[in-house]
Amino acid sequence: MRMMKEEIEEQTREEELLSFPQTQQQSKLVVVGYALTSKKTKSFLQPKLEGLARNKGILFVAIDQNRPLSDQGPFDIVLHKLTGKEWRQILEEYRQTHPEVTVLDPPYAIQHLHNRQSMLQCVADMNLSNSYGKVDVPRQLVIERDASSIPDVVLKAGLTLPLVAKPLVADGSAKSHELSLAYDQYSLKKLEPPLVLQEFVNHGVLFKVYIVGEAIKVVRRFSLPDVTKQDLSTSAGVFRFPRVSCAAASADDADLDPCVAELPPRPLLERLAKELRRQLGLRLFNLDIIREHGTRDQFYVIDINYFPGYGKMPEYEHIFTDFLLSLTQSRYKKKSC
Numbered sequence: 347m348r349m350m351k352e353e354i355e356e357q358t359r360e361e362e363l364l365s366f367p368q369t370q371q372q373s374k375l376v377v378v379g380y381a382l383t384s385k386k387t388k389s390f391l392q393p394k395l396e397g398l399a400r401n402k403g404i405l406f407v408a409i410d411q412n413r414p415l416s417d418q419g420p421f422d423i424v425l426h427k428l429t430g431k432e433w434r435q436i437l438e439e440y441r442q443t444h445p446e447v448t449v450l451d452p453p454y455a456i457q458h459l460h461n462r463q464s465m466l467q468c469v470a471d472m473n474l475s476n477s478y479g480k481v482d483v484p485r486q487l488v489i490e491r492d493a494s495s496i497p498d499v500v501l502k503a504g505l506t507l508p509l510v511a512k513p514l515v516a517d518g519s520a521k522s523h524e525l526s527l528a529y530d531q532y533s534l535k536k537l538e539p540p541l542v543l544q545e546f547v548n549h550g551v552l553f554k555v556y557i558v559g560e561a562i563k564v565v566r567r568f569s570l571p572d573v574t575k576q577d578l579s580t581s582a583g584v585f586r587f588p589r590v591s592c593a594a595a596s597a598d599d600a601d602l603d604p605c606v607a608e609l610p611p612r613p614l615l616e617r618l619a620k621e622l623r624r625q626l627g628l629r630l631f632n633l634d635i636i637r638e639h640g641t642r643d644q645f646y647v648i649d650i651n652y653f654p655g656y657g658k659m660p661e662y663e664h665i666f667t668d669f670l671l672s673l674t675q676s677r678y679k680k681k682s683c
């Protein structure tokens with residue numbers, strides 16, 4: 347007789363459980379449901395991560411979006427990066443009806459990062475400045491509509507060219523990553539609002555700061571070349587540029603000027619990460635930060651991404667599995683209190 351889909355799933359789950367080390371079968375298994383795109387699943391859920399997780403008693407289970415969430419699991423943790431209003435509502439409702447499950451992260455908090463203005467607002471409001479350095483966001487303005495008004499608006503706001511034009515919405519779509527660099531005021535009319543116009547800051551190399559709960563990992567990435575005064579006086583137009591710093595190629599071993607390559611001070615990043623975690627209410631994100639060329643301690647945050655490409659973060663397997671375990675342990679502690 348043919349087996350029902352649910353029966354097959356149940357059997358697979360039982361088989362998976364049986365293949366877990368004996369000790370883990372006796373102690374409680376941490377079940378992590380995940381709802382990710384197939385691209386994300388491939389880059390995140392690599393065999394090494396699954397293997398290590400298995401040894402630590404963590405089981406990753408794919409969420410079926412066509413079935414009610416409550417009928418699946420039961421999960422201890424839900425990991426997700428999917429867009430759309432419907433999915434957001436499903437998750438919010440699930441959070442309300444299943445307070446015992448940790449949803450990473452709350453959809454309403456992630457929404458903050460879907461707009462390039464609101465994403466940087468808390469960095470701007472933080473005014474972070476201490477003996478280790480100063481963290482700002484580049485001067486920027488939002489253009490909602492009417493491209494013909496941009497040259498005037500930019501002039502009035504006193505923004506300095508060149509400007510990076512970024513789609514206002516950062517929802518993970520290919521379009522939201524289509525950025526351009528504008529060298530002269532009049533070409534700004536060619537841009538397509540809604541967008542954010544951000545002053546370009548010379549920096550040499552970009553630092554990606556990955557955050558997983560309390561853990562922080564920093565890597566260097568190649569970025570756009572600096573723009574000299576001469577470049578500015580001899581170039582005109584608006585140029586689309588590719589996703590330079592997203593490529594897996596790391597600039598950690600590149601032959602860079604030591605002043606450029608020096609990582610931002612750890613205590614400064616710790617403070618920044620702590621504040622952002624608290625203010626954004628997120629535990630899984632990364633940020634792009636640059637050091638202004640010619641300075642030692644002037645930094646700018648230019649981008650924050652929810653659930654970034656952790657597969658590119660060194661040692662992510664250990665960091666991520668430890669983080670998942672720490673979540674269930676702190677819940678257990680809270681319960682026994």
Ligand SMILES: Nc1ncnc2c1ncn2[C@@H]1O[C@H](COP(=O)(O)OP(=O)(O)OP(=O)(O)O)[C@@H](O)[C@H]1O
Nearest residue numbers: 484510523544545546547569570591592634648649
């Ligand atoms: N204000 C700026 N000054 C200098 N370079 C910038 C600035 N803004 C962006 N860049 C460069 O453009 C790249 C892409 O910008 P940004 O990170 O904002 O876009 P994104 O599409 O959100 O990227 P990601 O793939 O990280 O999500 C940066 O990594 C950096 O190399």
Ligand SMILES: O=P(O)(O)O[C@H]1[C@H](O)[C@@H](O)[C@H](OP(=O)(O)O)[C@@H](OP(=O)(O)O)[C@H]1O
Nearest residue numbers: 389517518591592632651653654655656658
């Ligand atoms: O397409 P969206 O949903 O925006 O997400 C991207 C992030 O914005 C990027 O930051 C990720 O790359 P990095 O991990 O190099 O930042 C990138 O990682 P990926 O290239 O491994 O997918 C994506 O997660």
Ligand SMILES: [Mg+2]
Nearest residue numbers: 591634649650
């Ligand atoms: Mg970026």
Ligand SMILES: [Mg+2]
Nearest residue numbers: 516649650651
């Ligand atoms: Mg981004």
